[in-house]
Amino acid sequence: MDMKKFLADYIACKSVSSDRSCAAGMADARRHLVKFFKSLSIDAREISVGGHAVVFAKTEQKPNRPTILVYGHYDVQPADDLELWDSDPFTLVERGGRLYGRGASDNKGGHSAMLLAIGDTLAAGEKIFANLKFVIEGEEEIGSCSMPRFLREMRDELGADFAIVADTWSLDEKNIVITTGLRGLVGCEISVRGCSSDIHSGYGGCIPNAIGALADICSSLHANGGAINIPGFYDAVTPPEEWELLQMKRLPMSDADMQKLFGIKQFQLPDARFSALETMRFLPTLEFNGICGGFQGDGIKTIIPHVASAKITCRLVPNQDAESVKCLLQKTLVDRCPKEMLLSVKFEQASAPYWIDVERIKNPAFVKIMKLVDSEIEDVFGNGPIYLRDGGSIGIVPMMKSILGIDSLLIGLSTADDNIHGPNESISLPMVEKGRKFFRSLFSKIR
Amino acid sequence: MDMKKFLADYIACKSVSSDRSCAAGMADARRHLVKFFKSLSIDAREISVGGHAVVFAKTEQKPNRPTILVYGHYDVQPADDLELWDSDPFTLVERGGRLYGRGASDNKGGHSAMLLAIGDTLAAGEKIFANLKFVIEGEEEIGSCSMPRFLREMRDELGADFAIVADTWSLDEKNIVITTGLRGLVGCEISVRGCSSDIHSGYGGCIPNAIGALADICSSLHANGGAINIPGFYDAVTPPEEWELLQMKRLPMSDADMQKLFGIKQFQLPDARFSALETMRFLPTLEFNGICGGFQGDGIKTIIPHVASAKITCRLVPNQDAESVKCLLQKTLVDRCPKEMLLSVKFEQASAPYWIDVERIKNPAFVKIMKLVDSEIEDVFGNGPIYLRDGGSIGIVPMMKSILGIDSLLIGLSTADDNIHGPNESISLPMVEKGRKFFRSLFSKIR
Numbered sequence: 103m104d105m106k107k108f109l110a111d112y113i114a115c116k117s118v119s120s121d122r123s124c125a126a127g128m129a130d131a132r133r134h135l136v137k138f139f140k141s142l143s144i145d146a147r148e149i150s151v152g153g154h155a156v157v158f159a160k161t162e163q164k165p166n167r168p169t170i171l172v173y174g175h176y177d178v179q180p181a182d183d184l185e186l187w188d189s190d191p192f193t194l195v196e197r198g199g200r201l202y203g204r205g206a207s208d209n210k211g212g213h214s215a216m217l218l219a220i221g222d223t224l225a226a227g228e229k230i231f232a233n234l235k236f237v238i239e240g241e242e243e244i245g246s247c248s249m250p251r252f253l254r255e256m257r258d259e260l261g262a263d264f265a266i267v268a269d270t271w272s273l274d275e276k277n278i279v280i281t282t283g284l285r286g287l288v289g290c291e292i293s294v295r296g297c298s299s300d301i302h303s304g305y306g307g308c309i310p311n312a313i314g315a316l317a318d319i320c321s322s323l324h325a326n327g328g329a330i331n332i333p334g335f336y337d338a339v340t341p342p343e344e345w346e347l348l349q350m351k352r353l354p355m356s357d358a359d360m361q362k363l364f365g366i367k368q369f370q371l372p373d374a375r376f377s378a379l380e381t382m383r384f385l386p387t388l389e390f391n392g393i394c395g396g397f398q399g400d401g402i403k404t405i406i407p408h409v410a411s412a413k414i415t416c417r418l419v420p421n422q423d424a425e426s427v428k429c430l431l432q433k434t435l436v437d438r439c440p441k442e443m444l445l446s447v448k449f450e451q452a453s454a455p456y457w458i459d460v461e462r463i464k465n466p467a468f469v470k471i472m473k474l475v476d477s478e479i480e481d482v483f484g485n486g487p488i489y490l491r492d493g494g495s496i497g498i499v500p501m502m503k504s505i506l507g508i509d510s511l512l513i514g515l516s517t518a519d520d521n522i523h524g525p526n527e528s529i530s531l532p533m534v535e536k537g538r539k540f541f542r543s544l545f546s547k548i549r
Numbered sequence: 550m551d552m553k554k555f556l557a558d559y560i561a562c563k564s565v566s567s568d569r570s571c572a573a574g575m576a577d578a579r580r581h582l583v584k585f586f587k588s589l590s591i592d593a594r595e596i597s598v599g600g601h602a603v604v605f606a607k608t609e610q611k612p613n614r615p616t617i618l619v620y621g622h623y624d625v626q627p628a629d630d631l632e633l634w635d636s637d638p639f640t641l642v643e644r645g646g647r648l649y650g651r652g653a654s655d656n657k658g659g660h661s662a663m664l665l666a667i668g669d670t671l672a673a674g675e676k677i678f679a680n681l682k683f684v685i686e687g688e689e690e691i692g693s694c695s696m697p698r699f700l701r702e703m704r705d706e707l708g709a710d711f712a713i714v715a716d717t718w719s720l721d722e723k724n725i726v727i728t729t730g731l732r733g734l735v736g737c738e739i740s741v742r743g744c745s746s747d748i749h750s751g752y753g754g755c756i757p758n759a760i761g762a763l764a765d766i767c768s769s770l771h772a773n774g775g776a777i778n779i780p781g782f783y784d785a786v787t788p789p790e791e792w793e794l795l796q797m798k799r800l801p802m803s804d805a806d807m808q809k810l811f812g813i814k815q816f817q818l819p820d821a822r823f824s825a826l827e828t829m830r831f832l833p834t835l836e837f838n839g840i841c842g843g844f845q846g847d848g849i850k851t852i853i854p855h856v857a858s859a860k861i862t863c864r865l866v867p868n869q870d871a872e873s874v875k876c877l878l879q880k881t882l883v884d885r886c887p888k889e890m891l892l893s894v895k896f897e898q899a900s901a902p903y904w905i906d907v908e909r910i911k912n913p914a915f916v917k918i919m920k921l922v923d924s925e926i927e928d929v930f931g932n933g934p935i936y937l938r939d940g941g942s943i944g945i946v947p948m949m950k951s952i953l954g955i956d957s958l959l960i961g962l963s964t965a966d967d968n969i970h971g972p973n974e975s976i977s978l979p980m981v982e983k984g985r986k987f988f989r990s991l992f993s994k995i996r
Contacts (some may be wrong), residue, residue, distance in 0.1 A: 134932060204613065280750055285751070289849040298812025303862060304732070304941025305807075306834040308816045308825045312836035313859070314771060321768035324761060360752070365745025368889035369755045377756045387753040390760035391852055392843035402736040404942075405863055412760070413844060413852055415750060442815035450849045490708045494751030495851075523749070 103216070103221050105535060106201065108138070110194035111175075112210050113203035119133030119154055119177035119244045127248050128240055131176040135238055136517035138217060142224050143496050145332075146236070149257055153248030156439045158256070161234045167235040168467045168548055171262035172220075173498060174213025174269065175242030178205035179523045180250065186525035199526040207520035211529040212268035213238060214253040215515055219541030230516070232548040235262055239498065242269075243492075245451045246497040253505040265502055265510040269535065270492055272514035273355055275533050280475065281512035283384070283491030284499055286418035286455035288427050293434055294319070294443045300396070303404040310442040312397045312410035319445075320412055322430065323388055328372035330388045330416075332434045338421045342384045342491075345461050349489045350380055365517065387417040420457035428452065454500035458509055460489050460505035467508055474547055475511065482540040487513075513537075550668050552982065553648065555585070557641035559623075559657050560650035560842070566601055566624035566691045572938040575687055579604050580621040582685055585664060592684030594682070599700055600695030601687030605703070608681040614916045615995055616680040618709035618955065619667075620945060621660025621716065622689035625652035625972045633972035647975040653965035657977040659715035659984075662686060662962055668852045673874050682709055685810065686945065689716075692898045693944040700952040710914035712949055712957040717939055719961035720802055722980050727922065729793070729958035730938030731946055732833070733865035733902035734872050737881055740858040741766070741890045742948050747843070750851040757889040759857035760842045766892075767859055769885045770835055775819035775861075779881045785868045789831045789938075794909050795829060796936045810965060829940035833874075834864040864940065869905035875899065901947035905956055907936050915956055921994055922958065929987040934960075960984075 110135050116127030132148050132155060139146035139159040145381055146159035154177065163169065181191035181204050189195040191204040201211065203246045221228055237260070253260065270281040298312030325331040357369065357378040376384055395410025397403035416427055432447055439445040463469050480486040492512075499510045515537040521527050559581050563574030577597050579602060586593035586606040590961040593606035601624065612614065628638035628651050638651040648658065654681040670677055684707070688694055700707065717728040743757030766824055777975040785976040802823040804816065816825045823831055842857025844850035879894055910916050927933040939959075946957045968974050 124739075150577050169919065287851070291849075291853075296814060301811050302941065303836045303838065303864065304939065305811070306836045306864060306940065307828040307832050307946040308775065308818050309811065309813055310815065310817055311837055313840045314767065316836070320761065328755065336940055364748050364752070364756065366756055366889075367743060367891060368757065370887070370889050371755050381754040382752050385754050386917035387750065389750045389753045389851075389853055390758055390764070390843065391750065391850055391854065392845055393760045393764075393840055393857060394842075394845055396837065396839035398839055398841055402738075402860055402862055403838055404736075404836075405732070406836055407838065410840060413849055414847055417750065417753060426881035440817070442813075442817050444814060492751065493753065496747065 103218055113194045113205055114192055116179050116192050119241055131347050141358040150246050151251045153442050157238040159236040163233040165508045167233050170234045171263040172216055173265050173267045174238045175209050176238050177240045177243050179243050188526055194445045199253040201531055204527055206527050207516045207529040208522035209269045209536050211517050215534050215537035216541045219538045222542050223546055230545050243276050251354050260506055262508055264508050267510050267512050268514045269514050270514035271516050276484050280487040280489050281492045282460055282489050283457035284495050286424050286453050287495040288424050288452045289415040291413050291448045293446045295409045297408045300405040300408050303406050306406050309406050312407045315440045315443045316410040319438050328370040332430050334430050339419055340421050349459045383491040386419050393416055418455045421457045424452035424454055446466040453495050453497040456500040478540055478544050482536050560641045560652055563639050564624050565627050566688055568665055573662055589668055598695050598698045604685040606683040607740045612682040614680050616709040618682045618712040619663055619713045620712050621685045623685050624687045624690050625839050626690050635973055646978050649975040650979055651974055654963045654976040655969035658981050659962050662981050662984035663988045666985045669989050677992050680988050683981035701827045707953055709955055711855050711955050714957050714959050715962050717959045717961035718963050723931050725926050725934045727934040727936050728939045729907055729936050730904035732942050732943040733871050735871050735899045736862040736897040738895045740893045742856045743890050744855045746855050747852040748852050753853050758852045762887045762890045763857040766885050775817040779877050781877050792932045799935045829936040833866050865902045867902045869870045871901055899946040900942050903947040910985055925991050929983055958963050
């Protein structure tokens with residue numbers, strides 16, 4: 103099957119999960135997947151537990167064979183500002199060895215490489231020894247909100263030895279990354295209020311200023327140097343393993359590269375033992391994502407704002423627990439709120455951190471696949487993979503671990519220049535074609 | 550002349566100086582004034598030095614008589630959210646003893662009381678002994694930006710013994726306030742930037758966060774307790790005079806009243822010697838008027854914002870100098886900006902503080918008018934006036950002091966429930982009618 107044709111039809115489905123007006127595009131994407139599975143005589147159906155339906159498919163399940171859960175997500179981010187796109191976001195366009203379109207990299211391209219690899223094998227009349235199950239969800243970009251319920255309700259049906267997910271980052275075609283850890287996420291919006299409405303600043307001098315109080319609270323959350331100043335926040339954090347530090351050295355990328363990539367004036371390293379590339383992998387964060395209060399127009403408006411709010415997210419590293427971090431954060435925010443202000447804290451959905459210690463894996467099927475992946479990546483991409491934690495979060499991975507009890511093999515086909523979530527999202531055509539080749543070989547060899 | 554008719558026609562002119570689409574309404578308001586002056590055979594014309602024209606009028610000027618400059622402004626604030634108004638902002642409506650409409654209190658009602666008082670006198674065939682000059686400007690709500698140039702270019706024409714301005718606050722009809730001081734104003738917008746665009750927070754942990762840096766800077770500008778933490782900021786501040794503290798005691802209003810009025814949870818008094826009502830009159834301020842950065846939508850968006858900005862204004866008390874405060878603020882902001890951030894500071898137009906020591910006035914004409922005003926207010930309103938500084942700023946008053954060398958007699962006809970700048974602006978009809986009566990008597994007695 104032609105990759106460009108398959109992806110062109112898939113990207114043409116406007117499957118923006120956060121946009122209610124895209125319900126038809128979501129349904130189109132599901133139909134596209136179901137049709138594909140049926141063309142391979144793989145049983146497939148849509149299952150909804152309340153939110154956007156999951157496309158669930160499975161091959162005939164035979165006993166005493168490894169069972170693999172192939173995961174992907176058919177939903178995409180909004181296209182946002184169309185003027186920033188060089189071509190229509192929902193029309194696949196090939197330019198300079200790249201396929202452009204919303205979802206090309208995140209994640210339609212990634213899981214399509216797996217699906218077409220399986221299609222290639224079956225179309226050639228070959229058999230796949232492993233039992234395959236497919237979960238292609240439609241809520242990844244909105245926090246996989248119904249997925250805990252889906253996984254719980256479908257637990258018996260979803261039993262597997264491990265999952266394979268192609269929704270992470272690699273440096274480039276020669277440096278494929280196997281992601282061994284993901285940070286967790288705790289997010290909240292805080293709001294402070296000092297009086298019942300905005301007051302003319304001619305009265306000012308002793309009226310509590312909501313922006314000032316919010317700035318005080320926010321400023322208190324980091325110590326000088328950037329470490330997080332919340333008592334107990336780092337208590338559960340464990341140092342990286344020796345092998346992780348060695349793998350970091352294999353990554354042909356420096357802090358200076360990242361600094362240049364993002365136009366950063368200067369990093370603020372909270373722990374002198376770790377470089378920037380290590381900090382984003384091994385340490386938790388507390389970042390301000392948004393702040394708002396008072397007058398937003400041009401010029402000045404002399405008001406004392408009565409309310410101001412900020413959005414905060416923490417990324418958590420392995421061994422930290424989202425619920426404990428929520429409690430610490432809530433307590434600290436309450437403690438730090440000036441007595442003349444009213445505080446409200448609203449937590450958003452959280453996700454747990456995820457980590458595999460590749461030197462100490464106990465599941466024999468997973469050990470076996472890791473070995474196979476290692477040699478197959480070297481064969482197809484020219485170098486063996488680099489095993490690295492990632493600084494991001496993928497909610498489904500810790501969910502599958504805690505609800506289904508299975509680990510995930512995270513293979514990255516996306517690169518930093520794919521501009522996922524931004525305008526002109528794309529994926530490297532050689533990367534996705536090599537990924538397809540790699541997966542075809544991998545699936546044919548799993549025993 | 551009927552006050553309601555005069556004000557109804559005046560308020561119907563949409564004279565919003567900040568709104569370019571209101572040019573016709575601005576011209577209507579000027580025509581309304583010129584027509585009024587001409588109906589009294591007072592010479593009147595529109596004079597523009599670049600911005601919105603001033604309506605300038607004067608009676609026949611005779612030697613050896615006191616000369617009074619009557620000031621007002623015909624421009625108004627935007628109506629803003631029409632849904633919050635109970636009736637059309639530009640249609641005068643009388644409800645429960647109040648006249649509603651944009652500008653009813655600020656300032657069309659205030660100076661109309663003076664104009665109609667003069668009209669009453671002349672219409673009755675009486676003469677006014679004093680020479681009168683009228684400056685009704687159209688830029689008060691946008692910082693009186695062309696007025697320094699107007700005052701300089703018209704300096705010879707504008708010579709007067711003092712100005713009378715009815716654009717300030719009184720407690721109520723029984724407690725008229727003569728404002729003896731105004732705070733000055735210095736405003737700026739600051740912006741910090743840490744990288745070239747927003748970055749996915751999966752990279753977070755050591756990337757400079759613009760909101761975090763802005764919060765640090767803002768938080769550093771006040772000490773615990775609320776005093777302003779800028780070296781040298783208070784150096785020029787002088788304590789209030791004994792008579793000012795005594796006058797404060799005459800004001801039948803308490804901190805608790807103000808707290809209730811504004812729904813304030815608790816005041817934050819930066820100097821234990823002063824109550825809240827004293828703090829807003831005798832101490833300078835640094836207030837945050839607006840803050841903005843990062844994601845503003847619903848829910849969470851995991852970005853590290855590359856830029857964040859805040860609007861800050863300082864109110865200055867007598868003896869503080871706007872230029873010196875700008876320098877101190879600029880230096881402090883630069884010093885406090887974390888080294889990993891780029892800072893920009895943009896100052897807006899400033900105004901000087903203003904103050905009269907009523908016990909030490911040297912201008913004999915002003916001493917005379919103050920005595921007259923005192924007894925006339927007692928006659929008309931039932932009590933003698935209270936002499937108080939105000940926490941607000943009126944740019945034209947210090948401008949007239951520095952450019953024309955004249956002091957202003959500030960008589961308040963507005964009260965806190967007029968809701969100036971907000972929806973449903975109104976003025977008390979008895980207040981404005983008593984004001985008219987008071988001014989008629991005052992103008993007839995000035996010698």
